Amino acid sequence: MNWLYLYHMLFWMIYYIVASFNPSDSKKYFGVSSTYTQSWFSLFEAGTSFMYFLAYPFTNVLGLNYAVAMVLFAWFGYIGFLYFYAFFEENLKVPVKIMGYKLVTLLLFLPNMHYWTSSLGKGAVVFVGIAMFAYALKEPQKRLLTLLAGSFIVYFVRPHVFLFLALGAAVGYFTGRKNVPFYQKAVVCVGFIIGGVVLYDQVVAFAGLNEDNVLSSFETYTSEQSDRLEEGGSGVDIDSYPLPLKLFTFWFRPLFFDVGNPLGFYVSIENVFYLYLTAQLLDKDFIPFLKRSSSLVKMSLVTFLSSSVALSFVMGNLGIVIRQKSQVMYFLFFVIISFMEYKRRKMIYKRKMLKEKKLQEMKLQEQLALNEQQVA
Numbered sequence: 001m002n003w004l005y006l007y008h009m010l011f012w013m014i015y016y017i018v019a020s021f022n023p024s025d026s027k028k029y030f031g032v033s034s035t036y037t038q039s040w041f042s043l044f045e046a047g048t049s050f051m052y053f054l055a056y057p058f059t060n061v062l063g064l065n066y067a068v069a070m071v072l073f074a075w076f077g078y079i080g081f082l083y084f085y086a087f088f089e090e091n092l093k094v095p096v097k098i099m100g101y102k103l104v105t106l107l108l109f110l111p112n113m114h115y116w117t118s119s120l121g122k123g124a125v126v127f128v129g130i131a132m133f134a135y136a137l138k139e140p141q142k143r144l145l146t147l148l149a150g151s152f153i154v155y156f157v158r159p160h161v162f163l164f165l166a167l168g169a170a171v172g173y174f175t176g177r178k179n180v181p182f183y184q185k186a187v188v189c190v191g192f193i194i195g196g197v198v199l200y201d202q203v204v205a206f207a208g209l210n211e212d213n214v215l216s217s218f219e220t221y222t223s224e225q226s227d228r229l230e231e232g233g234s235g236v237d238i239d240s241y242p243l244p245l246k247l248f249t250f251w252f253r254p255l256f257f258d259v260g261n262p263l264g265f266y267v268s269i270e271n272v273f274y275l276y277l278t279a280q281l282l283d284k285d286f287i288p289f290l291k292r293s294s295s296l297v298k299m300s301l302v303t304f305l306s307s308s309v310a311l312s313f314v315m316g317n318l319g320i321v322i323r324q325k326s327q328v329m330y331f332l333f334f335v336i337i338s339f340m341e342y343k344r345r346k347m348i349y350k351r352k353m354l355k356e357k358k359l360q361e362m363k364l365q366e367q368l369a370l371n372e373q374q375v376a
Helices: 001-021 025-035 046-062 066-091 103-108 113-115 121-137 144-157 159-176 182-207 211-231 242-252 261-280 285-290 294-310 318-325 329-373
Strands: none
Touching: 001 025, 001 113, 025 046, 025 066, 025 182, 046 066, 046 121, 046 144, 066 121, 066 318, 066 329, 103 144, 103 242, 103 294, 103 329, 113 261, 121 144, 121 159, 121 294, 159 294, 242 261, 242 294, 242 318, 261 329, 285 329, 294 318, 294 329
């Protein structure tokens, strides 16, 4: 983890250099928060305003400069990696390796994950919130403060992402936990419904949708978002894609045929690695595994799929795709590694049974031979 911290700081330096010579949201967050003259709590609103709220004590009250503020928020991103590391390690018992390296370790060092979580921006903050939420679900009663803090952060940075987390947690709780008393299910169900009703209004207002006709206004919104994002360059006509192709684009592009610069080529290599890992799920044992899997696996899969479907509708720019998917890919990785661990345990069990069978056969042969000698 010490090497991971140094690695993460390397990406802070890269991001800082790039942002110094190019437009960046981090400059806006720093500029607004450092010069804000009204009450701090007047910034306390979901969305971009919450980023000003978070940055204000450091940039305005303490007077940190831009570079130090970037380091601070990059450290928040690193804390997210710590929580995800703990989440993986305590829920995976059998090490899964590729080319002699632990797969969890390789996933922690994926460059794209670090680049978008190493600056003063929503990426670092929402990443640590999601990681805290996932980690706390293992033992929610003992980690209630962590769960509430993660939920609070995610909701105020990106309300729609919190909805996906809540949906995944609810589905995982009902389908992955055995012998759950009815009253607990009822409490969770009622709480989820109440929360959904409350958050529905907030998310609709946050997205600027028409409450009287959400479906129609969402289609208009996604079309406008796609057009707007295409104006930024590296646009793809994702709006006309069928859903499977939208999802493929969101998860695995850009690939080499999309590359227009060295950075795109490097990202394409990482996306090929994603493809390789996801291909592990194309196995006849995956459905049986999913039926027997834990609530955390089901939560991860539902969260990943629901957020992917929603986000893929508004991503018309591959640069935005690269940034947005980094916040949910670790949920897919957890499902993949859990399945690979399941396969490994199954293989180990078969080998053990085969070994015991051979030992029994050898003992039986020895006993038969001994009986023949006694008879002779």
